[in-house]
Amino acid sequence: MIDLILIKLLAGAFFIVLMVIYVYLVWRKYVNQAIHKRKGEWLSKHEQAIKAYLLTGKNCESFIPVKRYQFEALEDFFSAYLSNFKLESEEDTIVVFAESYFAPVYKKRLRKGNWSTRMNTLYFIDLFQMKSMKSDLLRHLKRRKCSPEESYLIYHVLAAFEYDQFEDLLKGSKEMPSFLLIQVMSRLIDQHNVEGYLDIFHELPLYWQKGFLDIVREKNLRSEKIQQLLESLLLNDSTDKELRIRALKTISSLGCLTSPELIMRMIEIKEENDWNTPEAAVEKMMVARLMGSIKNDCYIPYLERLISDSSYNVRVEAAKSIRKFKHGKVTLQEIAASHEDLYAREIAMEWMARGTVYE
Amino acid sequence: MNNVYQFFVSFFIVVNQFIIIYMIAICLFYMILFLLAFSRLKKERGLHQIEPYKPMKGSAFTPPLSIIVPAYNEEAGIIGSVLSLVTGSGRLDYPEFEVIVVNDGSIDSTLDKVIDRFKMVPIENKVLQKRNGIQTKFVKCVYRSELYPTLFLMDKVNGGKADALNAGINLAKYPYFASIDGDTVLEPDSFLKIMKPIIENTEQEVLASGGNVLLANGSIIVKGQIEENRLSRNPIVMMQIIEYMRAFLMGRMGLSQENLLLIISGAFGVFKTSRVIQVGGYRADTVGEDMELVVRLHRMNLEKKWGAKIFYVADPVCYTEAPEDFASLRTQRIRWHRGLYESLWLHRKMLFNPKYGRIGTLAIPYFYFVEFLGPLIEFFGYVALIIGLILGNVFFTYSLALVLLMIIYGSFLSMGSVLLEEWRLGKHQKVSELNRLFFIALTEVFWYRPIMTFWRVQALFSIIRGKNKEWGTLKRKGVSA
Numbered sequence: 047m048i049d050l051i052l053i054k055l056l057a058g059a060f061f062i063v064l065m066v067i068y069v070y071l072v073w074r075k076y077v078n079q080a081i082h083k084r085k086g087e088w089l090s091k092h093e094q095a096i097k098a099y100l101l102t103g104k105n106c107e108s109f110i111p112v113k114r115y116q117f118e119a120l121e122d123f124f125s126a127y128l129s130n131f132k133l134e135s136e137e138d139t140i141v142v143f144a145e146s147y148f149a150p151v152y153k154k155r156l157r158k159g160n161w162s163t164r165m166n167t168l169y170f171i172d173l174f175q176m177k178s179m180k181s182d183l184l185r186h187l188k189r190r191k192c193s194p195e196e197s198y199l200i201y202h203v204l205a206a207f208e209y210d211q212f213e214d215l216l217k218g219s220k221e222m223p224s225f226l227l228i229q230v231m232s233r234l235i236d237q238h239n240v241e242g243y244l245d246i247f248h249e250l251p252l253y254w255q256k257g258f259l260d261i262v263r264e265k266n267l268r269s270e271k272i273q274q275l276l277e278s279l280l281l282n283d284s285t286d287k288e289l290r291i292r293a294l295k296t297i298s299s300l301g302c303l304t305s306p307e308l309i310m311r312m313i314e315i316k317e318e319n320d321w322n323t324p325e326a327a328v329e330k331m332m333v334a335r336l337m338g339s340i341k342n343d344c345y346i347p348y349l350e351r352l353i354s355d356s357s358y359n360v361r362v363e364a365a366k367s368i369r370k371f372k373h374g375k376v377t378l379q380e381i382a383a384s385h386e387d388l389y390a391r392e393i394a395m396e397w398m399a400r401g402t403v404y405e
Numbered sequence: 406m407n408n409v410y411q412f413f414v415s416f417f418i419v420v421n422q423f424i425i426i427y428m429i430a431i432c433l434f435y436m437i438l439f440l441l442a443f444s445r446l447k448k449e450r451g452l453h454q455i456e457p458y459k460p461m462k463g464s465a466f467t468p469p470l471s472i473i474v475p476a477y478n479e480e481a482g483i484i485g486s487v488l489s490l491v492t493g494s495g496r497l498d499y500p501e502f503e504v505i506v507v508n509d510g511s512i513d514s515t516l517d518k519v520i521d522r523f524k525m526v527p528i529e530n531k532v533l534q535k536r537n538g539i540q541t542k543f544v545k546c547v548y549r550s551e552l553y554p555t556l557f558l559m560d561k562v563n564g565g566k567a568d569a570l571n572a573g574i575n576l577a578k579y580p581y582f583a584s585i586d587g588d589t590v591l592e593p594d595s596f597l598k599i600m601k602p603i604i605e606n607t608e609q610e611v612l613a614s615g616g617n618v619l620l621a622n623g624s625i626i627v628k629g630q631i632e633e634n635r636l637s638r639n640p641i642v643m644m645q646i647i648e649y650m651r652a653f654l655m656g657r658m659g660l661s662q663e664n665l666l667l668i669i670s671g672a673f674g675v676f677k678t679s680r681v682i683q684v685g686g687y688r689a690d691t692v693g694e695d696m697e698l699v700v701r702l703h704r705m706n707l708e709k710k711w712g713a714k715i716f717y718v719a720d721p722v723c724y725t726e727a728p729e730d731f732a733s734l735r736t737q738r739i740r741w742h743r744g745l746y747e748s749l750w751l752h753r754k755m756l757f758n759p760k761y762g763r764i765g766t767l768a769i770p771y772f773y774f775v776e777f778l779g780p781l782i783e784f785f786g787y788v789a790l791i792i793g794l795i796l797g798n799v800f801f802t803y804s805l806a807l808v809l810l811m812i813i814y815g816s817f818l819s820m821g822s823v824l825l826e827e828w829r830l831g832k833h834q835k836v837s838e839l840n841r842l843f844f845i846a847l848t849e850v851f852w853y854r855p856i857m858t859f860w861r862v863q864a865l866f867s868i869i870r871g872k873n874k875e876w877g878t879l880k881r882k883g884v885s886a
């Protein structure tokens with residue numbers, strides 16, 4: 047039943063394959079070491095010239111890359127350089143150099159390379175801000191072999207290139223991972239064009255709306271219209287819960303509210319619904335944070351209620367917010383001494399001993 | 406008498422055939438996993454080492470991370486480990502994190518050393534979060550560093566690693582936490598690498614993320630970071646390096662692609678804090694708490710229909726120290742086998758249970774019959790081989806078949822792993838190091854594998870007899886100089 051010859055053959059074949067691969071890899075190792083050495087030598091030989099070029103924009107003829115290792119050496123050198131310095135304009139020496147010497151190779155790599163080569167190429171196109179690649183990128187998006195990772199990266203690159211049909215492009219795409227979407231939006235939206243996005247806010251898909259609020263908070267964008275939008279999101283009962291949380295978070299970060307009573311109105315509306323369920327804990331936490339950011343005395347009684355909430359995070363946030371008030375320490379002292387709830391007394395005690403800087 | 410001998414011969418033939426079929430099946434199974442790993446590695450190979458991580462490093466939206474370092478008698482290495490976490494290297498560090506060192510009632514000077522080096526001051530009246538069901542041993546004090554504001558220290562009564570991790574989880578304030586051994590050596594980009602699948606995934610929730618762990622023995626380590634990669638000359642260490650490669654290529658890679666991964670190394674893993682709390686944290690009464698948690702997360706995921714996933718990063722994410730002598734290796738392996746058994750036994754309900762999808766019908770049976778009981782069959786294989794050689798004639802064919810299969814299974818697959826790792830990473834700079842690994846892999850079947858098999862069988866018998874005293878702690882030299 048057991049065919050010994052077959053097993054012998056299998057073992058023999060396996061062994062031969064292993065040896066062949068082994069010989070190939072040893073050979074490859076020698077070759078790689080040689081290339082690595084040449085790369086280092088080439089770079090050290092031209093380092094002075096490259097540095098001088100980066101400052102003056104002149105005399106790059108001596109280090110124009112021809113071989114693959116020379117491209118790699120330059121890419122890595124520029125990449126390390128750009129970890130410390132920012133590209134300032136299209137006239138930057140790195141951009142000029144990349145546009146003239148990398149672009150032809152990159153066009154080819156996008157068409158022919160395998161997945162990781164194409165990804166690397168896209169990273170460098172982004173890093174060197176090579177706007178001349180715009181049409182190649184758009185073309186690559188339409189190719190069948192363009193993976194989701196590549197398309198996200200292309201959106202990210204195009205967002206920095208002021209591509210005018212960008213919104214149409216995104217709308218036609220699948221939903222992006224939120225982290226990547228925020229990266230893209232962060233490049234698109236700034237103080238100058240934010241009003242345009244405000245006008246179409248309610249037409250945007252929900253995940254865009256959430257991202258938009260994140261960007262407003264992160265970039266600290268302020269205007270009357272933004273304030274109106276944020277406040278309307280709080281008072282509108284049909285606002286998505288996640289979106290409301292972000293609106294609260296954004297307001298507390300901007301630290302401004304047209305009328306302090308507004309938040310109390312929101313709570314009144316909410317209390318008719320699900321306000322006292324565990325699911326509302328995050329919203330309550332954000333309300334507590336917002337109150338600590340606005341610091342209006344009318345909030346104290348409500349914070350004193352929140353400090354005995356069933357959720358630990360709400361209690362912490364309430365204690366922290368009270369601590370931020372002018373007489374916060376005294377208030378916490380009173381709570382620690384006489385509040386009927388043990389948890390409230392404990393958390394007040396903890397925050398009394400601590401500065402507001404502590405998270 | 407003749408009848409008895411005849412019966413023995415027929416019985417022995419059946420045993421031989423069973424073992425041979427088992428070996429063929431398992432070789433084929435591993436080769437399939439090997440090819441699965443190859444196809445994924447082929448895609449990712451050559452991807453730039455820095456550029457993909459830059460956006461994460463620079464973004465305020467990269468989720469912050471709580472890093473939990475349980476420490477029990479780690480005075481030799483704790484300062485180096487903590488320093489490598491809090492100081493970082495600049496270029497590829499994680500943007501926002503906190504480090505929680507949990508002193509699990511050490512009886513050496515771990516506590517004093519940390520307090521002294523990092524100027525730790527007690528946080529007065531610290532209220533610990535009472536999170537669902539995670540009860541821990543008494544926490545004596547929580548400290549905060551005056552030098553590094555994101556560094557915390559918990560001093561608690563000894564309760565084991567799982568208990569220490571749970572205490573750390575209770576203090577953790579960020580949405581994800583990383584569990585790290587006291588002797589894990591990280592690279593500057595370790596956290597970015599392991600978090601990348603979590604951050605760039607929205608279609609599915611990610612419960613946990615693990616990564617490729619390598620061995621640090623032999624390398625030069627300065628201030629908790631690898632300065633130069635060198636291959637140890639100790640054959641036991643070299644064999645373990647090969648074993649790690651094999652486990653990574655043929656176990657983790659293939660299984661993780663189908664969301665069937667049941668092990669995330671205790672040396673380094675990232676978990677979603679809220680979900681771990683929801684399932685009750687680590688189990689304090691098992692020796693394999695890292696595997697048990699992953700199995701439990703999978704189980705809850707399927708029972709409660711979270712639709713979440715556990716990821717595995719192919720890039721090397723960290724280094725750890727391996728035992729360098731037989732005695733500590735034996736202790737470690739017996740403990741591992743026992744841990745494996747406990748995780749499987751606690752979740753025996755999942756075995757062949759179609760309710761748990763392919764975890765129940767594929768992953769759990771694999772761990773039962775290949776990882777857990779496999780050594781027993783291998784052991785009988787060795788016994789059959791010896792008996793066959795003594796008896797000679799008819800059995801000679803069987804014995805030869807067994808030897809060949811064992812060489813394929815034990816040595817050739819390992820040699821293949823060494824080659825695949827070289828092709829992918831080319832980590833060992835010198836050709837001589839590659840040669841050493843490749844040829845020592847060839848000897849695996851003649852000494853290392855029989856020893857491993859024997860220890861695991863011993864572990865199995867001690868489990869059956871209900872003995873549980875055979876694990877201790879691994880003696881550490883301290884990897885950080």
